[in-house]
Amino acid sequence: MSERSHGRARIVFLVKVPVERRDDFLAAYEQIRFLVAEGVPGHLVDQVCRSATDPEQWLITSEWSDLESFLAWEATSEHRDLVKPLRDCITEARSLRFLIEAETAGRVPA
Template sequence: MSERRARVVFLVRVPDERTEAFLAAYEAVRHLVAGGVPGHLVDQVCRSSADPEQWLITSEWASLADFEAWERSPEHRDLVRPMRECFTDARSLRFLIHAQTSAAARPDPRAESPRLSRS
């Protein structure tokens, strides 16, 4: 069986006065990672609708091993340092993707559904 894809989640706190620096640091890193780090598939940065200082950074990887290799690299530490300097709190979680459903997998609502016949 092939290795499962992985989802890495960082829940971070960024004070309002550091938000601009945080977003600039994220912007500087994201295209470099997307274009050149083996195994990286996608990432997102999200801001809490309830607490504007709470942020979520998620990334999806071909495997957890790909993420861990990137995380151990000196290049990773150098690239993310400006972003990490904006955090007052951070929590990292790692998950293996068990199942995924996308909009493309939904049945077409226009398709006729099977009908039970009454005898």
């Protein structure tokens, strides 16, 4: 199967942020998250997560209506400019792209 698909996609970034840059990293994330959520076509949701065992390990995930929307946005100069303050806090990064094949949602509490 081709990397390009018409189904939803999950983008995963595993990053290392030195403890002394934590506040800068979270402030940079806070500055961009609503701009992305409200203004980037195809963006559905994102999360930033801190490792429970390593204070320098972070996970950023985003879900997109399709992989093409993410790839189109990632290729723009607007994207590069917007995420620069976030990237300036990161010492290591790994990016992974997944196509969502199946999903299970739990019941919503009454």
